[in-house]
Amino acid sequence: MSEFFERNAQVIQRRWPALYARLLIEDTNALQADLVEGLGSTLSINGIQLTSRHDRTREARLQADSLPADSQVLHVYGTGLGDLPMDLLQRTGLERLYVHILNGAVFSLVLQLIDQQPWLSDPRVELLFAGDLPEIQLPYFALPSELVLADDFNAKIRDRLISETHLTFNNREFAPQAPEIVERLQASLKRLPTDGDVAELFGTWQGQDVFVIATGPSLELHFEALQALRNQAKRPLFICVDTAYRPLLNHGIHPDIVVSIDQRISARHLPPEGTSDIRLVYMPMVDPQVVEAWQGKRYAAYSASPMYQSLRHQLPRGQLHHGGSVIHPAVDLAVKIGAAHITLFGADFAFPGDKTHAGWGDGDLGPQLGAARHWVLDGHGQRIKTQLNFRSYLCELERYIADHPGVHFYNSSRAGAMIAGTSFHPELAV
Structure with missing residues (x-):
């Protein structure tokens, strides 16, 4: 295990022991992971960039701005590199942030490579697999990269997220x-x-x-x-x-x-x-x-x-x-x-x-x-x-x-x- 994973895992094991046990059996070796560089850098999984390779922080801010500023409870689908949860946790009025994992292996790999303790340790955060719930939760932001990378267990929720996102566009015909x-x-x-x-x-x-x-x-x-x-x-x-x-x-x-x-x-x-x-x-x-x-x-x-x-x-x-x-x-x-x-x-x-x-x-x-x-x-x-x-x-x-x-x-x-x-x-x- 990497040093990053050990520290990240300690937090998860303490706060969500059942979820920690599930992460331990995720197969990260099946993922093709590459470092992608631009003005900044990001991680590419199976050819899909998890975030912007130029300015992850600014991208996360734009994503956060799409969510209602006065909501006390918010939902994020996909963990990315942790940038969006970190941005949302800066809101003083936020009481609970649910982070829904869309691909367990991707999240496990990120835990090996990047320090995620700042947002994992925040008492306002609840971490779960998206597929643990039968329906999507509102209001939410779904990371586009992880809608593509969603694994089999979380596929039903992925489908609901995409359907909800496309609803207005689809209804224009009627x-x-x-x-x-x-x-x-x-x-x-x-x-x-x-x-x-x-x-x-x-x-x-x-x-x-x-x-x-x-x-x-x-x-x-x-x-x-x-x-x-x-x-x-x-x-x-x-x-x-x-x-x-x-x-x-x-x-x-x-x-x-x-x-x-x-x-x-x-x-x-x-x-x-x-x-x-x-x-x-x-x-x-x-x-x-x-x-x-x-x-x-x-x-x-x-x-x-x-x-x-x-x-x-x-x-x-x-x-x-x-x-x-x-x-x-x-x-x-x-x-x-x-x-x-x-x-x-x-x-x-x-x-x-x-x-x-x-x-x-x-x-x-x-x-x-x-x-x-x-x-x-x-x-x-x-x-x-x-x-x-x-x-x-x-x-x-x-x-x-x-x-x-x-x-x-x-x-x-x-x-x-x-x-x-x-x-x-x-x-x-x-």
């Missing part, structure tokens, strides 16, 4: 005053009064089982089982998202309810032929021609999005949760109709088997496999390719599940992303 949104909603208003209210479905499947079917690649593993179950007299209710409808039809599986929310959905995804016995639950951004061509019963729904605020006043309808993907209102519908058990199919939020979707070609539904630059852990604990928006959708589903402890959620596949709050179905999971 500004209520956008001309294309105003035009679509006005067109929808013409038919809304003649369609049913999704609230009519609430409570109609009390205490029963529901299958919620998405379009992840793992759905292909279940076509045969779903077809067999669909033909049984007593069976779960089948709710599918719009892009899963055609793949299901191609395998002789007719869902009971289809959920659609996206303005880009067309008759290519939802062919109207033979739909007289299938109910469509839609939000007003769906193409009016697609809705009008549907032969079965139609039910309108809103989300909490500001773009539906005017419609909610003019023509009240039931509300479904919307977390960025059609999977969210589909799951919320299953809960609100009274499901006691919900089994998810094709809810992969990733690209298992190097495919993007079941029943569709690469890029047919938007994302292309070649553009995947990110990862999540699958049901086997292995890293699997994904993209940022899929990770955000996963975060929102996990939050929703956590908010509904009275419903048992099953996952049917280990091939896709591990979904916190679910268990693998004892008979259907593959």
